[in-house]
Amino acid sequence: MSRKKQTASRRGFLKVSAAAAAGAAVLPTAVHAGSSETIKVALIGCGGRGGGAALNVLHADPHVKITAVCDIFKDRAEHKLKELRGAQGGKHADRITATPDTIFSGFDGYKQAIDSGVDYVILATSPGFRPLHFAYAVEKNKHVFMEKPHAVDAAGVRSVIETAKKAEQKNLGVCGGYTYRYDLGKRETLKRVHDGAIGDILAVHTTYLTGDLWYRGKQADWSEMENQIRNWYYYTWLSGDFLVEQAIHNVDKAHWTMGDTLPVAAYGQGGRQVRTDEKWGNIWDNFSVVYEYANGARVFLQCRQTSGCQSQVMDHIIGSKGSAQLMQNRIEAKGGNWTYDGDPNLANAYDREHFELIQSIRAGKPMNDGIRSAMSTLMGILGREAAYTGKRITWKQIEQAKFSLAPKEYAWGPNPAAPVALPGKYKLV
Numbered sequence: 001m002s003r004k005k006q007t008a009s010r011r012g013f014l015k016v017s018a019a020a021a022a023g024a025a026v027l028p029t030a031v032h033a034g035s036s037e038t039i040k041v042a043l044i045g046c047g048g049r050g051g052g053a054a055l056n057v058l059h060a061d062p063h064v065k066i067t068a069v070c071d072i073f074k075d076r077a078e079h080k081l082k083e084l085r086g087a088q089g090g091k092h093a094d095r096i097t098a099t100p101d102t103i104f105s106g107f108d109g110y111k112q113a114i115d116s117g118v119d120y121v122i123l124a125t126s127p128g129f130r131p132l133h134f135a136y137a138v139e140k141n142k143h144v145f146m147e148k149p150h151a152v153d154a155a156g157v158r159s160v161i162e163t164a165k166k167a168e169q170k171n172l173g174v175c176g177g178y179t180y181r182y183d184l185g186k187r188e189t190l191k192r193v194h195d196g197a198i199g200d201i202l203a204v205h206t207t208y209l210t211g212d213l214w215y216r217g218k219q220a221d222w223s224e225m226e227n228q229i230r231n232w233y234y235y236t237w238l239s240g241d242f243l244v245e246q247a248i249h250n251v252d253k254a255h256w257t258m259g260d261t262l263p264v265a266a267y268g269q270g271g272r273q274v275r276t277d278e279k280w281g282n283i284w285d286n287f288s289v290v291y292e293y294a295n296g297a298r299v300f301l302q303c304r305q306t307s308g309c310q311s312q313v314m315d316h317i318i319g320s321k322g323s324a325q326l327m328q329n330r331i332e333a334k335g336g337n338w339t340y341d342g343d344p345n346l347a348n349a350y351d352r353e354h355f356e357l358i359q360s361i362r363a364g365k366p367m368n369d370g371i372r373s374a375m376s377t378l379m380g381i382l383g384r385e386a387a388y389t390g391k392r393i394t395w396k397q398i399e400q401a402k403f404s405l406a407p408k409e410y411a412w413g414p415n416p417a418a419p420v421a422l423p424g425k426y427k428l429v
């Protein structure tokens, strides 16, 4: 497919929610244009990455304060607040001003955190909640940094796109946490690739081969909903499965490498060979997916999460005149080899995500990469659904897919897990 046609296909997806976006109110300007006004931040999702992101936003701008924290579990919010105050020798403690009154918890805690007088929210819960939290934050006119991935199903992606469009109309900043996009070495490498250093891009071979991840145990007094939310990674409705949750960085790098054009279809395979016990919920432990592009190019993605096996995270870009290894920021081409040698101190991509978002807000022209980020998420979902079904799935099919993985209600109590997807039997709805 030509680039023009690919763009048309992307527009087709965006059209789904155009009517809703058209009705959104248009606010005059960014809330925090100007160089030194305090930006009050709420952290929603007080886990490993949420804590990291809170420090990143503090590093990014001296006039940021963390004024509210929220976790579905109160003890986690309280613990994170304490941890942040002590982090880096207590260096940022005076800018972490949340009080007992601005520690929120429970299923609706996110609303209270967003309504607590903040300007900017960090969304770092398990991704199943992202569309809901993002929609509420933008409805309440907040700038948003949201961790990847942004949804676990196509319905969630459509919601994220609709919200990103509303944010644009309201002149709000949105940054989707596809961290490698903020890595200066990767930017420079891909700029050169896109400028023709390796000729036409024929294929990307991308791998995410790692060991097992955490398991948080199961306690007798936990309801099944609590067990799933604590061990969220192993449940597709919360994580999207590990292709969508973790190998999604590889998917996003491939999306970026292909000039943010979209694949026309994907097919794949995989399963769970090692994580077979019920405690591992319903996700798989290996996937292999081929993404087809209209111009004949291909993205080959392999991911596996099994301890005791080879570890490798790689993005090998194969061109008509050479190749690039994106993780090493290296190009090998007929025209000469090149390796990025920029200042590594400038390349903390986690800080840079917030730095660029805040700079854009302060300049009165907030960045908004919500739609592009949502496309990376959907590309991951396409790969997962192709492997789950064992069939070739087109982009059009996935963008129109109706299924939703969300539970009937968000409440503590029973919540039977969906069965593990069986290729040949599992259907894309």
Ligand SMILES: NC(=O)c1ccc[n+]([C@@H]2O[C@H](COP(=O)([O-])OP(=O)(O)OC[C@H]3O[C@@H](n4cnc5c(N)ncnc54)[C@H](O)[C@@H]3O)[C@@H](O)[C@H]2O)c1
Pocket (backbone or CB within 6 Å): 044, 045, 046, 047, 048, 049, 050, 070, 071, 072, 073, 076, 106, 107, 109, 110, 124, 125, 126, 127, 129, 147, 148, 149, 177, 178, 179, 229, 245, 246
């Ligand atoms: N960009 C990156 O490199 C990177 C790295 C790690 C994690 N992440 C992303 O960050 C997100 C969180 O991952 P993590 O490793 O911090 O997980 P985590 O389990 O350590 O933290 C998630 C926290 O969210 C809380 N939570 C869950 N549902 C909630 C809800 N409805 N309301 C409020 N709090 C809720 C949990 O109790 C938990 O404390 C994921 O989307 C993950 O993909 C990104």
